[in-house]
Amino acid sequence: MRVIVLGGDGYLGWPTAMRLAARGHDVLAVDNYLRRRIARETDSEPLFATPELPERARLFEESGGPKVEVAIGDCCDFAFLADLFRRFQPEAVVHYAEQPSAPYSMMGYEEARLTLDNNLTATFNVIWAVKDHAPGCHVVKLGTMGEYGTPNIDIEEGWIEIAHKGRKDTFLYPRAAGSLYHTTKVLDTDLLWFYVRTYGLAVTDLMQGPVYGLSTAEADADERLLPNFHYDDIFGTVVNRFLVQAVAGIPLTVYGRGGQTRGYLNILDTLQCVLLALENPAAAGELRILNQFVEQLSVNEIAEKVQRVGNALGLGVAVRSIENPRKEKEDHYYNAKHQGLLDLGLEPHPMTDDVIAGMLERVLRHKGRIERGRILPRVKWSAARSAAEPGRPPAPAGVDA
């Protein structure tokens, strides 16, 4: 299958590009390095530097992998994107090309505006590139479980039948996200759903939970092929942050009461899920929504796991609750369905002690590179910065203390 991976330099993008190529698909990986730029500007560099995309593709081939085509450019530039679609004629596109950090989207006006503009325009352009230049191309879009928020009823897979005053209809499951970043994914879903029912696009929207892990079959061949491992408060997800804290001897920082429950998955399962979605495509005119995670865990449960396994490795791990920089419920009902991908054949990798130990051992090899100042929250939801004053240059994207 001919597949374009947009955001192909990202935490998930590059591992996905390698996996699809290893699986025999023709892959074009596309990125504009927006995440690299934001990471530099916010002092949120990953634990170890990763080569840029053309070099990654070269190293992958050198390690015995197949060729991954690469294009550097911005999906918000429609002429660029349309040209890729016309030239490559993809049968599927994996759309990861979004600003992915919730804290970044809550820093202030400029960061919020960049997140809204970038994410919506990228999705809009993907829709039109498919419509104009690759009709029939299956769009596999990365959404987030965060779109749903934490409702007091069960979370279904994207849709819900509502019985109301003696009548019934089926609707998009109502969404209420906890950050502007997550809200842009809600807007993406609305936009995709409009164009699916109007122009008959075939779309799979993957509502993914927080991902952890840094090992994949392809990256294990050469450490320079590893995913970008962010452990900071801007780009790092909670499990990856806890792993680095355990190794660095910093107490695991639980935000508030720690009852925040979400559905988690190993990056190995992300790769499985995306492959399953691609190889079992949505129909024309279908917006298929799949909840992409393998187990529900609270922040406290994750902290306890990492602490227990870390202590067994002699790390002496402490856990400390700190003031929650976000605005979210810290104790809440959470029961989210996630049957669709299991039905397609997903074989989950749960977060076992062995898995945690393996990740801790990998992080230990890079212990000397850990920058402690990157770990504690630097962005408060309640303290977003105003826009730059008119007539003055825009504020630098450096974070507030």
Next chain:
Amino acid sequence: MRVIVLGGDGYLGWPTAMRLAARGHDVLAVDNYLRRRIARETDSEPLFATPELPERARLFEESGGPKVEVAIGDCCDFAFLADLFRRFQPEAVVHYAEQPSAPYSMMGYEEARLTLDNNLTATFNVIWAVKDHAPGCHVVKLGTMGEYGTPNIDIEEGWIEIAHKGRKDTFLYPRAAGSLYHTTKVLDTDLLWFYVRTYGLAVTDLMQGPVYGLSTAEADADERLLPNFHYDDIFGTVVNRFLVQAVAGIPLTVYGRGGQTRGYLNILDTLQCVLLALENPAAAGELRILNQFVEQLSVNEIAEKVQRVGNALGLGVAVRSIENPRKEKEDHYYNAKHQGLLDLGLEPHPMTDDVIAGMLERVLRHKGRIERGRILPRVKWSAARSAAEPGRPPAPAGVDA
């Protein structure tokens, strides 16, 4: 009260600015003439030319009305908007500043992109201008009943309690709009709801049905103060189009089977509703949603009314079904609640024969100005134009035949 009216040159904006000023409020009307530009580019000029905003304000004062301040500029330019808010310190803002045409938003890539960018950025900037420069300012946002689409259950006022598997919660009523324009209003609602619950803004979102009419107390003093009366397929709403067709001797064009049912209101009731919302503001942290219409009518019912009244005036009105250029249900369940504004004191002006006769008589005075080529649909939902080819200049915004 100090009120900024964004989109103050529009069909509703200018009458609102005058009404608020007449009611004793301090009004700043803001516009960038986007609608005028699009109307020129698509050959959709109104039935009679209306003066630009500064001239309208001058004529209004000349007719004995109070002063309306005017500012010409783009709400998508945050420096411009922030400066207005800082200087004027509004207690309320009425946000009409959006590209309002559904057919325009379905013409092709450029028109869709302009609609998405303009409408979302305007709303985003209003949120931040309030947050940064006028905290406590009540945002009165014009949404549309079109956000809900035509569900098979009753349409509630913005919110719905869902009972599901033995548990309950209250959600934004699920939305599924019929054009990209209407979808941008869905995105607006999502964005407002996120920032209301995160930053405690006070927002009233008015889900308005199609408006008709061209007479208001203030405009009746001087015909040069009339609203922009569009009767074309791009900016004209169905009732205004039928009035002009009846006068011009063109059969009233019913799209498809004509069972499309919506909630309608006279522009006099729009003015009442906006005033009621302003003078009974939402609380901080509240997204108050009110369905703004006074009666449900199908397209066939409206055609019959206009035909009957037109014939009584000797106009010899015919009705003709034509192929529906849109993608919508032509026979459907529709029962939408609209109690909130009645509870605040709205006194509806239903679409009586007298009201229709009064409108027909006004249009008759301008009969010689009717351009017949503007009335039949020029935009098909199924025939959206591709984006301009890379390296070539963008396509002109002229409509497809």
